[in-house]
Structures are given as structure tokens and as C-alpha cells.
Amino acid sequence: MASATNGPTGDERSQSASVMSGRVLNHDSRQLNRSPYLLLPILHECCQSVGVLAMASATNGPTGDERSQSASVMAHLFSSYVNTGLYLARIGTIFSCLAFLFSPFFSGSDPAGIEVWYRRALLASAATSALRLHQRLKSFHSNGSSRAIFEALLAEDSFHYLIYSVVFAFLPPISVCLMPVFLFAVLHVTSFTQVLLNVSAARNNAATGDGPNVTVNNVQSSYVRNLLQTAVTKINANDQPILRLIALNEIMLMVVCIFMALSGPRIILLPFIYFPFLKMRYNSRRNPHSRVAFYELRTSLTSLARHPRCPGFASRMIDGLIGVVCRLGASGR
Incomplete structure (x- = not known):
């Protein structure tokens, strides 16, 4: 009772302290022996966190190569501001044609709004043709006479479509007349987009020192660039069928103009206006x-x-139509 009441003596306390220290040392030695295995999950989680942060920084922030590509493209756009203006006007033509085409499918669209997109497409095409005509005729003002300038003006495709766009912009909407301006805008936008892709690729190759024929792809920009390059390549591969379709549409539009002239007095002069364009x-x-x-x-x-199965009256009508077209044209073939 006395010993229990008064507490342990000094010897007992020293013995218990030595026993506890031995247990602690044994426990620490076991923990140290197992420490590499305990640190493996922690190291694994740290590596995963660093990898996620690296991917996030690569996705959210542009790299130096991407900034150099954007700078080279912007420098090219500002250096050739006339071509940039043509590029933007043709993009506006494409957008207006698509808006006119898909506006009837939206419930909130009214006929007046649809007609606005029709006129915007033709006015954007007229602006493009006027700017392109000014660009083409700059050389004739210095070393050409007035007759040479006028002949060059009549031979320019941009002058043809300037007249075309202005005439149809002040007439009731004719959907088929948008096909030539839309397809020409697609072809020219594709050509300038290819130039921009080449500029960005050349800047990237010059920065990396891989040479002019090596394309360096980044993780973020490769998908968009490859998508644009695929679309541009497909359109360039089919440019001749597209130009042929435009020519056939120009000819068939004359038939549409004749039928529309018979439908009302407002556009009775349309075939006589459209025929000089076709010529x-x-x-x-x-x-x-x-x-x-x-x-x-x-x-x-x-x-x-x-x-042999063609009726006689149909054969005579076809021959007469061919003869009229050959006489009206500058040179029949």
C-alpha cells in the first residue's frame, strides 16, 4: 500500500524508461525499414499531380511556337491589306449566302430578313469585284490609253461580276444567282487560306531549324491546322469541276431570266440586261x-x-436555237 501510494522509486523509473526507449527504438527502426514502401504511393500521387498541371498549362496557355505562328500570320495579313480586305469580303459573301439558304428553316425568320441576307451577299460580292478590279487595272493607268483601259475592263472577270452583282441586288430574290458568287468566294478564300497555312508552316520551320519542307505540329494547333489543310486540299482538287459548274449555272440562268420576264412586267427587261453579261x-x-x-x-x-427518235419539229427548234445563239455570240463554235 505504501509503495503503491508513494509511487515508483528511482530505479523502477529508470528501468521503465529503458524499456520504453527500447520499444521506441525498435518501432522507429521498423518504420525506417518500411519507409521506402510507404513513400511509393506518395511519390506516385505527386507525379500524377505534376503531370496534370503540365498538361493543363500546355492546354490553356500558348507556347512560343504558337505565338510565333500567330505573329507571322498577322504580319502577313497587315502587309497585304488589299488581299486581306478581299479575303474578309469573300468570307462575308459566304456567310451571307449560307444565312440566306438556311434562314427559312428558322421559325423567327420573316421574308424581309431573308431578302436582307440575299442583298448582303450580292453587295459583298460587288465590293469584292470592285476592289479586285481596282487592283487589276492599276497597271493600265500608267502605260495604257483610254481604249486599252476600256478593252481591259471588258475582259476582266471582276468587272463582269460587278455588273452581275449590282443588277441582281436590285431585283427580287433569285436563289440560283447566288451560286456563282458563292462558289467563286469559296475558291478564292481557299486559295488565300492555303497561303496563310504556308506562312505559318514556314515560320515554324524557320524557328525550329528543320528546313522549309518540314511541318512541325503542335499538340494544340495540329488538329485545327490539319482540318483546314484537309478542306483546302479537297477544294483545290475539285476546282475544275467547280468552275465548270459555275459556267453551266451562268448559261442556265439565262433560261431562268426568260421565264421570269414572262411572269411579270417588273423584270421584263431582265433577259436583255443579262445577255451582255453572258456574252x-x-x-x-x-x-x-x-x-x-x-x-x-x-x-x-x-x-x-x-x-433517229427525235421528232422533226424538236430537231428544227434545236437547230434554230443553236443558230440564234451563234449569231448573237461574238464567235460561234
Whole structure:
């Protein structure tokens, strides 16, 4: 009772302290022996966290190569501001044509709003043609006479479509007349987009020292750039069929103008206004697709008229139509 009441003596306390210290040392030695295995999960979690942060920084922030590519593209756009203006105007033409095409599918669209997009597309095309015509005729003002300038003006495709866009912009909407301006805008936008892609690729290769024929892809920009390059390549591969479709649309639009002139007095003069445009397209120097389309149509109609099962009156009508077109044209083929 006395010992229990008075507490342990000094010897007992020293013995218990030595026993506890031995246990602590044994426990610490076991923990130290197992410490590498305990640190493995912690190190694994740290590595995962660092990897996530690195991916987030690579995704959210632009790298030096991406900034250099953007700077080179912007420098090219500002250096050739006329071509940049043409590029933006053609993008506006494409957007307005698509808005006019898909506006009837939206419930909130009214006929007046649809007609606005139609006129915007043609006015954007007219602005593009006027700017392109000014760009083409700059060389004739210094070393050409007035007659040479006028002849060059009539031979330019941009002058043809300037007249075309202005005429149809002040008429009731005709959906098929937007097809040539839309397809021409797509072709020219594709061409300038290819130039911008080449500029960005050349800047990237020059920065990395890989040479002019090596394309360096970044993680973030590769998908967008490859998508644009695929679309540009497909359109460039089909540019001749697209130009042929434009030429056929120009010819078939004459038939549409004749039927529309018979439908009301407001546009009774439309065929007489459209025919000079079609004649200029036939005599175009830079675009032979209209002449090729006329020749193909003439060959097809002639073979149809000579078919044994073709009635006599239909054969005579076809021959008369071909004769009229050949006499009205500058040179019949």
C-alpha cells in the first residue's frame, strides 16, 4: 500500500524508461525499414499531380511556337491589306449566302430578313469585284490609253461580276444567282487560306531549324491546322469541276431570266440586261470554262437533234436555237 501510494522509486523509473526507449527504438527502426514502401504511393500521387498541371498549362496557355505562328500570320495579313480586305469580303459573301439558304428553316425568320441576307451577299460580292478590279487595272493607268483601259475592263472577270452583282441586288430574290458568287468566294478564300497555312508552316520551320519542307505540329494547333489543310486540299482538287459548274449555272440562268420576264412586267427587261453579261463571260480571256460549257451544250443538243427518235419539229427548234445563239455570240463554235 505504501509503495503503491508513494509511487515508483528511482530505479523502477529508470528501468521503465529503458524499456520504453527500447520499444521506441525498435518501432522507429521498423518504420525506417518500411519507409521506402510507404513513400511509393506518395511519390506516385505527386507525379500524377505534376503531370496534370503540365498538361493543363500546355492546354490553356500558348507556347512560343504558337505565338510565333500567330505573329507571322498577322504580319502577313497587315502587309497585304488589299488581299486581306478581299479575303474578309469573300468570307462575308459566304456567310451571307449560307444565312440566306438556311434562314427559312428558322421559325423567327420573316421574308424581309431573308431578302436582307440575299442583298448582303450580292453587295459583298460587288465590293469584292470592285476592289479586285481596282487592283487589276492599276497597271493600265500608267502605260495604257483610254481604249486599252476600256478593252481591259471588258475582259476582266471582276468587272463582269460587278455588273452581275449590282443588277441582281436590285431585283427580287433569285436563289440560283447566288451560286456563282458563292462558289467563286469559296475558291478564292481557299486559295488565300492555303497561303496563310504556308506562312505559318514556314515560320515554324524557320524557328525550329528543320528546313522549309518540314511541318512541325503542335499538340494544340495540329488538329485545327490539319482540318483546314484537309478542306483546302479537297477544294483545290475539285476546282475544275467547280468552275465548270459555275459556267453551266451562268448559261442556265439565262433560261431562268426568260421565264421570269414572262411572269411579270417588273423584270421584263431582265433577259436583255443579262445577255451582255453572258456574252462577256463567253469572250473572257482568263476564264475559258464558259466557252467550253457552250461547246459541250451545243455538241449535246446537236447529237440529240440528229437522233433517229427525235421528232422533226424538236430537231428544227434545236437547230434554230443553236443558230440564234451563234449569231448573237461574238464567235460561234
